[in-house]
Amino acid sequence: MRVGEIAAKVRSKNAGPFWVTVDVFCGSRAAYDRLVPALSTAAVAQLYRQPEQLLKRFDIADLNVIKVSFPRPVVQGSRDDRDMHGAQWAHLLAEMEIDG
Amino acid sequence: MDPGPYTVKLEGARAAGYQTTILAVLRDPHYVTHARDWVAGLTAFLHREIARRMGLAAADYTLEFRLIGVNAALGEIESRPGQPTEVGVLGIVTAATQARATEIGKLINPFVLHHPLTPNEELPTFAFPYSPATTDRGALYEFALNHVMRLDDPMQAFRLQVTEVKAREMADARG
Secondary structure (H helix, E strand, O other): OOOHHOEEEEEEEOOOOEEEEEEOOOOOOHHHHHHHHOOOOOHHHHHHOOHHOOOOOEEEHHEEEEEEEEEEEOOOOOOOOOOOOOOOOOOHHOOEOOOO | OOOOEEEEEEEEEEEEEEEEEEEEOOOOOHHHHHHHHHHHHHHHHHHHHHHHHOOOOHHEEEEEEEEOOOOOOOOHOOOOOOOOEEEEEEEEEEEEOHHHHHHHHHHHHHHHHHHHOOOOOOOOEEEEEOOEEEEEEEEEEEEEEEEEEOOOOOOOOOOEEEEEEOOHHHHHHHH
């Protein structure tokens, strides 16, 4: 199944000009408990072509949210930036296939 | 808790060149299918033409085409590149001055409209959504400063200039 089929909403945005953050709003405890073990940090790092050690992952049980932040490959607004607000990055994760 | 030294966050941006853009739309299925190859061939051809006609080296400017409908938002990390009906071709020129970016835009304009996929085929004509096809974007700004400054005193790096304005003078100034 895909992450976005289990989660209520997957959203991404800039976290300052140098970082982007992806929020997986699971929507329920059941979805959160399913996604936390199924979502491999290594797979997310590979999806965004980031070294795994640069990824910051926060599993926030109180909010049923999984949050992943990593450095933007290019700084916001610089010549090679394709997405000023980093908002479209979420869809890669929403479309990622996971087991479980 | 030790609050540590008093610090001030410094952020700054600088102009990093000037840009001209061009937009074309491919609908010809032959070109839509081979859009990436077409853009690679066009880019190589234009670098040669810009060097030949303007005498510019590769370091003097950048020229990039993003394929809208294929992977314009995510680039190389796109996991599901499109097989669309049409492809938007967004060309972005960046150079040290607006005049140079504009001139490169004018040079590339007819080739973005007519460049063939292979040398032996009929010259195509793509869709320009408006004319003139190029748009000057002005300056490109990029972050250049992201530092933390330590201060012994909060006002060490700042000056306050206070001007007192009397109510009567303000009324006079307004007329």
